[in-house]
Amino acid sequence: MTDNVKPWIFTASCVSTLGTVDVVTRYMAQAGHYVEEILSFDDKASSRFFIRIEFRPNPQGFNVDEFNLEFAPRAEKFAMQWQLTEPNHRTRVAIMVSKYDHCLNDLLYRYRTGQLNIEVPLIISNHPDLENLARWHDIPYYHLPITPESKLEQEQKMVSLLDDYDVELVVLARYMQVLSPWLCDQLEGRAINIHHSLLPGFKGARPYHQAWEKGVKMVGATAHYINNDLDEGPIIAQGIQEVGHAQYPEELVAKGQDIERITLFNAVKHHIEKRVFLSGGRTIVLSH
Amino acid sequence: MTDNVKPWIFTASCVSTLGTVDVVTRYMAQAGHYVEEILSFDDKASSRFFIRIEFRPNPQGFNVDEFNLEFAPRAEKFAMQWQLTEPNHRTRVAIMVSKYDHCLNDLLYRYRTGQLNIEVPLIISNHPDLENLARWHDIPYYHLPITPESKLEQEQKMVSLLDDYDVELVVLARYMQVLSPWLCDQLEGRAINIHHSLLPGFKGARPYHQAWEKGVKMVGATAHYINNDLDEGPIIAQGIQEVGHAQYPEELVAKGQDIERITLFNAVKHHIEKRVFLSGGRTIVLSH
Amino acid sequence: MTDNVKPWIFTASCVSTLGTVDVVTRYMAQAGHYVEEILSFDDKASSRFFIRIEFRPNPQGFNVDEFNLEFAPRAEKFAMQWQLTEPNHRTRVAIMVSKYDHCLNDLLYRYRTGQLNIEVPLIISNHPDLENLARWHDIPYYHLPITPESKLEQEQKMVSLLDDYDVELVVLARYMQVLSPWLCDQLEGRAINIHHSLLPGFKGARPYHQAWEKGVKMVGATAHYINNDLDEGPIIAQGIQEVGHAQYPEELVAKGQDIERITLFNAVKHHIEKRVFLSGGRTIVLSH
Amino acid sequence: MTDNVKPWIFTASCVSTLGTVDVVTRYMAQAGHYVEEILSFDDKASSRFFIRIEFRPNPQGFNVDEFNLEFAPRAEKFAMQWQLTEPNHRTRVAIMVSKYDHCLNDLLYRYRTGQLNIEVPLIISNHPDLENLARWHDIPYYHLPITPESKLEQEQKMVSLLDDYDVELVVLARYMQVLSPWLCDQLEGRAINIHHSLLPGFKGARPYHQAWEKGVKMVGATAHYINNDLDEGPIIAQGIQEVGHAQYPEELVAKGQDIERITLFNAVKHHIEKRVFLSGGRTIVLSH
Structure with missing residues (x-):
């Protein structure tokens, strides 16, 4: 048929x-x-x-x-x-990570099984922890540690790498470093970030602890294009998960990770299928 | 704006x-x-x-x-x-009910507050129970009781009424009588029914009891166009609600009613906004 | 069985x-x-x-x-x-409203049909608009308009009414006036409020417009006990609804109303079934 | 804290x-x-x-x-x-698979990262396909191909393996062979299976195609203890995912896989946390 x-x-x-x-x-x-x-x-x-x-x-x-x-x-x-x-165009995606592997693992699984029609020519991290996972998938892993002094230089290296590998989309899969404004500008509309959706409700450090203090009954995640307004770029996808009083903050974090990886996957899928358009500070997502 | x-x-x-x-x-x-x-x-x-x-x-x-x-x-x-x-066209909807009022009440509330851009020129029922509710909304209520002997005659009366009132859409809001095949044919594509979505899983009498026997963790509802295959017409909308072991069958029924009325509303809204197309035994719902 | x-x-x-x-x-x-x-x-x-x-x-x-x-x-x-x-104890609930009727209508429907095991001895409002709905349910309607000058006096009247009618629980079903701190204190643990869950994310006026500006893909609602920290009391229940770019702010409001009334109902049901306990600024909800 | x-x-x-x-x-x-x-x-x-x-x-x-x-x-x-x-008891789980790897991959990820407090001493399959994945996690992989002639013998081998490895729980993570009645009996209450929740609605071959024919708007999954009534044992957990007319059967299958692995994970987590009790043909899940 x-x-x-x-x-x-x-x-x-x-x-x-x-x-x-x-x-x-x-x-x-x-x-x-x-x-x-x-x-x-x-x-x-x-x-x-x-x-x-x-x-x-x-x-x-x-x-x-x-x-x-x-x-x-x-x-x-x-x-x-x-x-x-063109049909079957495989978008070239650079994945950036730190120490958490839940989003990386999910993206690589969907990449490996063909659920996400992408190439992953490289993974960039400010920590060495996830190199083993990259290696199992035969993907080059660039360890670019960041200090205040080295930040500019390392970010310039990133840009070179993105260039060398013809990267079309950058996915910040729980990359825990803030990108410099000039780099955000340069990546406008082609870098997707994931954060817990408690923001902007619970700004600052340890948002899950703040949320727990209020006794929230739901935690969530938001995937968005990065811009200079930290964690506040145009929203592409959001997800939610129910929680209860018996979940202490550490467990909220774990519950949150499940919804983070699904939400990030949804956003990346919409993007590579060319469904997402920027319109002012918002996105238009032409899907059904 | x-x-x-x-x-x-x-x-x-x-x-x-x-x-x-x-x-x-x-x-x-x-x-x-x-x-x-x-x-x-x-x-x-x-x-x-x-x-x-x-x-x-x-x-x-x-x-x-x-x-x-x-x-x-x-x-x-x-x-x-x-x-x-035309914009603001108010679809003329006949609502058919028996004794349950949860769907009728919901539709009338949304009609009264303008959430559903419809006219409700008449309500038809095989029972007198809900006349009071109809009266509060100033809507004529036709009581057409059905017996095996009177069925044909009463259904012909229904058709006359639908005709007299220029009805465009019939909503079976928990109307507990099976319509005759000739009437189903006549109403093809313009009569929406709601049933618990346990069907076709749990056919026959007392489906919620059957579902409870299996210890289901979810109950649901399906809104569909009627056809001759009882409770099996093209699906327009579906909804789901979580349940647990502490809910006995009567409570499953109550939980189910909430999702029934929301699912029926969603289907009616799609229909009157001209989003639903019949394609073989399926529907195409052009929405976003 | x-x-x-x-x-x-x-x-x-x-x-x-x-x-x-x-x-x-x-x-x-x-x-x-x-x-x-x-x-x-x-x-x-x-x-x-x-x-x-x-x-x-x-x-x-x-x-x-x-x-x-x-x-x-x-x-x-x-x-x-x-x-x-005792079994079948019907909690005596005062409902407070302003002009929006979606939460009131939902609560009264569930009261009338026995889904909520409550008595509603009175409705209090700062506007006359919803008196008709109250009257249909044979419930006394007290119109207590609020001005800066009359606020203290009217709130004292409220307290008298709650007393006269032996009210056990106050439900602010979209009551658009902030209660004075002394009244919040007096009602601690026995007054439930509903607000759009965009808070505290989107504080201030027109929260749905603010949320729309960010292109949110979900709107929600939070039901909580009132306290002196405006719209920030201990959370009892939360709900969520998906939205998209095609919904302009007015439509977000409408979508939000559906989830508001269901979330408020859930919170009231938990409360009258004695499932909700205050523990610091959080709630423990003993349910399954 | x-x-x-x-x-x-x-x-x-x-x-x-x-x-x-x-x-x-x-x-x-x-x-x-x-x-x-x-x-x-x-x-x-x-x-x-x-x-x-x-x-x-x-x-x-x-x-x-x-x-x-x-x-x-x-x-x-x-x-x-x-x-x-005892606290931190790691339930010894044997995972059985055929060719689909979505459930296996998910369980192994959660095992590796400590989200599931289990040991996986062995994986059993009737196909050689997933050995590489097992090897990366350093888990012995037993390939026991099934023919009508070899079925009894291979199932006896399975029982020996479960015995040798002190297995407490068997998870059929899309194992596509029907177990013999005597084996089902022996594993009662300690073997969990996952299937698309369209059953029993859509029995027989190619259930997603059957569901698509009706234009379903949701697909789901059910995790249950196995018993002799094929795909009909006591339900532990269920999950649901929305779909639309633009998803052809192959895509329904893919959508279904996501909800299958999450539902299976939920069921396994409930089981190893000792939350699930058999009560007649139903389960009691003591959770909050």
Whole structure:
């Protein structure tokens, strides 16, 4: 019934105006590309238009350069930013970690079993602890310890590594160092972080202890793009888990880890499937 | 920021083929209608195409007859079935009940407070019990008791009533009588039923007792379009609630009622917002 | 199978020490009372012991005064606070509202249908809007408008009313006035409030708008005992609902209302079933 | 605040009668053992009493033989079955698998990181596929392929292995062979299986395809003790995951796997913490 041929993905955004949908869908029809699914949204708050299309190319033949050549002038009239993603494109993801391994282990399992259509060309850490796990998956592990003095230099090394390995997405899988503002800027829209969702409710040190003091009945997690406002970037995905009075703070942390790794996975999956668009400080997630 | 002007809704479906999207979106652009949101899906299993569009009409003026006149020939080429729904259209809903009032009460509350954009011109029941509740909401209540002998006659009366009141949707809000096959056929795609989701797991009498015997840890509810296969029509929405060993069967029933009314509400909301399409024995729900 | 005779409830708490369980369970056995369920918890953080027992009294006869007389000296050795609740005791609940009716409507529905084993002898409001709903349920409605000048006087009237009607529990079902500190003190442990759980994340005015600005993917609700720390008392129950980019702030509010009323109901149910104990700034909820 | 000394666990069950709680709690008090938590339940349906106690032994000294000697005659009067579990007892778990690795991987991760307080002395499989994963965790892997002819012999080998390795619990982590009735009997109450919770709704081959045909909006999983009624033993834990029309059967399977491994983990955790009791065909799970 299903032919298991994955479709191409077309995504675009521009300022809201009449004809934005038509310019895309008309080209698809004229070029003989078969549209399998459209999701579009017009954000009234930012007055921006977003669209994501899955299509099967014209069986007579499909040439990316030709698509670019033909569509570019049409897009230009709308100052439309657009992107074509081939089926089975494996996004190149650098994972950054410290000592906790719950998120790393989950991502690598899904990578290894094909649940996440990614490549993981390298893992970067400020601690040596998780090298063994990286090695089992045959992934280079770069240990870049951070001190106040070495921070700038090490972050520059990171940027070089991301460059050398053609990294498209950085996933901070419980990387416990704050990135410098210049680096946050440089990674805008292509670095995803996970934190306990008690923030911003419980800022500062030991948030689970603070939450426990209030007797919370739920703990959660938030995955977001990083920006300069620490732990406050545009939210991509959130998750929640029930807890009770019998869980002391240490157990809240453990419960929290389960929901952290699932939430981070969901965010990464949305991103690599090109479902997430930035719109001001928020995200538009075109999914169903 | 938001102008609170609700958009018009356009929905359509036809056999999958090249150009189905284009014929719609091109007309929208040419007629000057502003597309706020598109959701489309191409069902590989049934080879059918489904689309739902929210649009603001051309501010220069909008005439439904003109839309019909201009779009009809375009649609015809694709044998496309399509429908235009005006903003704030209040779907005319007949609610059918027996003795349980949890679903009726919930629907009427949401109707009264505007959460459900519907009219409820009449309530039909095979029992007199809930007349008082209907009266408080100033809704005519038709008591049509059913015996094996009277069933056909009473069901014909129902059809007359649905006709007289221009009913668009029938909601069986725990109506405990099985409708005759001819009536199910007549109401195809426009009658929603709710049942405990233990079915088809626990068929027959007293399903909650059967479920309790197995020590289930969850009870649920399923809202579906009715068809001739009793309690087995195309599923629109499902919900779930956790239970434990300390809940005896009577308490499972009570827990189940809460999830029944929320699930029924979700299904009705999807339907009146024109998000639900029939595709073979399944539904396509174009939502986000 | 079940005899539908509800059990008596015994609850107690005291400082943690050896023998606290034994003093209770031994008396039950000696007096011939049949223990159907025990839930106990020893809170290491506050060094306090909490217990809740459901029991069927000695079929030879049961006399509350005798229980009190016999158990009091045993409890005294542990400085134990304890309480006996008869089966089918209907807690006398005053509901306080302003203009929103979603929580009031839900509580009254569950009261009317017996899902909540309570009496509602009166409703108090600072607005006249919901009097009609109160009247349909035959419940006296006291309209006590609040101005800065009248606040003290009106709050004293409230206290008189709570007294006159022998109120055991006050439920602030979206009562939009802050209670004065002296009143909060007086109602400690017997007044439950509901607020959107975005707090303390999003303090101040228009929290749903603030949350929307961040693009939250979930909204929630928290039910808690009131105290002097505005919207920050000990948490009894929490609930969550998923949202997306297509929901503008007004829709977040609507989504939030559904989870508010369910969460408030859960908290009230736990309270009247004597499952909730205060332990420092937290609650112990002995449930399963 | 918490001393991280885990308590001993005492569990017991017997026929419901007056004094069952007292005989336990009185002995605890007299022997100077400090009760941290009691959970008890009296199942009216089976007329059986169940209790689980966490206690810190008398700091003056604690001797298991002495406990046994002193408590045995008290228990005998009630024909009470009881068990003492020392803190940090690591339950010896044999994991059985076929080709799917999602459950195995999850259990081994939680074992390795200490989230599950177990030993895994061996893994048994009817296929060689997952040996590499076992090897990375330094766990012996026994490949026992099954044919109709070899089934009895191989199952006898299994029993020998379970014996040799002092296995306390068998976890069928997607072991795709039906165990023979005699083996099911022998493993009663100490073998946990996981299946998609669509059962018994969708019996027979390819249940996810059957479910998809109905357009289900949720898939789930059920963990249960095995018995002779295939896939129908007493339920320990259940989980659920939302799905939609855009997920074809293969994707339902993938979605289902996530909820399968979490549900299996929950069931195993409840079992090794001695929270699960069999009561007729149901389980009593004493948790909070």
